[in-house]
Amino acid sequence: MQGLEDAEWIRHFGRFEPLPDNLQEPLALRYHGHQFRAYNPDIGDGRGFLFAQMRDGKNRLMDLGTKGSGQTPYSRFGDGRLTLKGGVREILATEMLEALGVETSRTFSLIETGEALNRGDEPSPTRSAVMVRLSHGHIRYGTFQRLAYRGEAGNLDRLVDYCLKEYVGSPDLSGEDGYAALMDHAVSGAARLAASFRAAGFVHGVLNTDNINITGESFDYGPWRFAPRWDDGFTAAYFDQFGLYAFGRQAEALQWNVHQLAMALRAVAAADSLIPALKAFPEQYEAELSAALLRRLGLQGQDAATDAELVRKWEAALATSGLEPDRAFFDWRGGDVRCDRPAYSAAAFLPFREAVAGYKALPGALAHDYWRDEVPCSMLIEEVEALWTPIDERDDWTPLYEKVAAVRRMGEAHRS
Numbered sequence: 001m002q003g004l005e006d007a008e009w010i011r012h013f014g015r016f017e018p019l020p021d022n023l024q025e026p027l028a029l030r031y032h033g034h035q036f037r038a039y040n041p042d043i044g045d046g047r048g049f050l051f052a053q054m055r056d057g058k059n060r061l062m063d064l065g066t067k068g069s070g071q072t073p074y075s076r077f078g079d080g081r082l083t084l085k086g087g088v089r090e091i092l093a094t095e096m097l098e099a100l101g102v103e104t105s106r107t108f109s110l111i112e113t114g115e116a117l118n119r120g121d122e123p124s125p126t127r128s129a130v131m132v133r134l135s136h137g138h139i140r141y142g143t144f145q146r147l148a149y150r151g152e153a154g155n156l157d158r159l160v161d162y163c164l165k166e167y168v169g170s171p172d173l174s175g176e177d178g179y180a181a182l183m184d185h186a187v188s189g190a191a192r193l194a195a196s197f198r199a200a201g202f203v204h205g206v207l208n209t210d211n212i213n214i215t216g217e218s219f220d221y222g223p224w225r226f227a228p229r230w231d232d233g234f235t236a237a238y239f240d241q242f243g244l245y246a247f248g249r250q251a252e253a254l255q256w257n258v259h260q261l262a263m264a265l266r267a268v269a270a271a272d273s274l275i276p277a278l279k280a281f282p283e284q285y286e287a288e289l290s291a292a293l294l295r296r297l298g299l300q301g302q303d304a305a306t307d308a309e310l311v312r313k314w315e316a317a318l319a320t321s322g323l324e325p326d327r328a329f330f331d332w333r334g335g336d337v338r339c340d341r342p343a344y345s346a347a348a349f350l351p352f353r354e355a356v357a358g359y360k361a362l363p364g365a366l367a368h369d370y371w372r373d374e375v376p377c378s379m380l381i382e383e384v385e386a387l388w389t390p391i392d393e394r395d396d397w398t399p400l401y402e403k404v405a406a407v408r409r410m411g412e413a414h415r416s
Contacts, residue, residue, distance in 0.1 A: 013108070013109040018052075026069070027050040028049040029143065031210055032146040033208050033209040034208055036240075037256075041146070041149055046074045047078060047080040048067045050064075062134060063134070063136070064132050068130045068131055081115060081117055083122065083126050084129040088400065090131060092384055092387070093221040094106055095408065096226070100414065101292065101414060103193070106133065106135070112127060113128045133219065136213075142208075142210035143159065143214075148264035148267040149264075157268055161178070163185075164178050167185065167215050176269065179268070180269075182265070183273070186258055189216015189217070190258050191254070193218055194255075194285055198251070198292070198293075202226055203227060203234060204250065205236030209260050229318075230325055231319070234246060262275075290307040294311075297329065297335070298334045300361070302358075310356060317348050317349045317352045324378070326377070331344070335356045335357075367416050369413075
């Protein structure tokens with residue numbers, strides 16, 4: 001795909017002319033899923049499809065999937081389209097999450113298509129677009145749920161074998177050993193995802209089983225938000241009236257989801273092969289959360305118990321103080337408060353201040369010049385809206401490009 005002219009790019013990624021030596025027909029996937037804990041057997045790729053696949057430098061299978069590419073057999077009553085604003089929001093979500101160390105799909109391409117769309121939750125008519133995302137896979141928990149629901153044990157076994165080969169890296173496993181390996185892979189990925197969301201201060205908004213990949217990779221960003229405060233009750237979706245997927249409940253939601261995956265695998269697997277992985281979720285989540293928060297703070301870990309206690313005190317300080325998480329992480333990078341803020345001397349931060357004194361900074365934790373900026377890079381909803389306004393009113397994309405560059409610079413600082 002290197003060296004494509006603009007017209008060629010639009011042919012392939014706007015009109016989906018097949019890429020050489022690849023899928024000749026787009027593939028809309030059928031699946032089921034629990035949506036806000038209610039089972040729905042009537043869903044599938046309603047506004048996107050699998051467009052192409054490739055191997056990366058590690059020989060991993062990678063998918064190019066679309067969003068907003070029009071109606072499929074599973075669109076039901078939808079038009080299958082994506083608003084341009086929705087595409088811009090997905091760019092911002094994936095860029096910010098990648099910079100903060102979350103395993104996420106990447107927004108590969110966004111092309112305006114020209115239709116005027118009517119939507120009830122934003123000013124209409126609004127501009128339309130088609131997007132392509134790059135990810136490690138599109139096989140969802142709901143794919144397994146569909147096959148179990150339909151009693152297709154043979155196809156369920158074939159799907160397990162495929163996932164063991166392409167995503168787990170264990171093509172020789174089969175039977176109960178294979179089911180156990182796949183379950184362990186899913187639980188590990190879900191625990192890592194939940195922890196990385198929390199460390200990033202991120203709320204996905206719609207953690208239904210049809211929105212969770214077997215790879216544990218985050219994707220499909222609709223009503224997402226970064227939390228302005230460390231508030232466990234903070235939600236992203238206006239329709240999440242009971243806070244099912246609130247900031248503090250995302251780990252619970254992902255644990256519930258892996259249990260639904262296990263229920264689907266019970267159509268072919270014995271419970272004894274699945275239960276050990278399920279029981280391991282809480283411990284794996286706690287370990288992943290400690291690792292993720294220490295990475296963002298730029299600190300070297302100690303033993304599990306000491307790290308967990310530091311994390312508890314850090315989260316308590318953030319929640320009690322009401323400070324903006326991005327600012328606090330920025331100031332405490334490397335364990336050294338680099339500005340004189342009275343809030344950090346208040347009672348809320350004293351337990352953390354005492355605990356962190358025994359920690360060392362990661363090598364190079366403060367080497368990047370980003371850490372000498374006046375303010376940290378953030379992605380609160382007010383800025384997202386502000387970035388959309390010049391695009392909408394003047395077709396001015398400069399602020400968006402500048403923001404993406406700033407986010408990537410922040411990502412470099414976190415990785416240095």
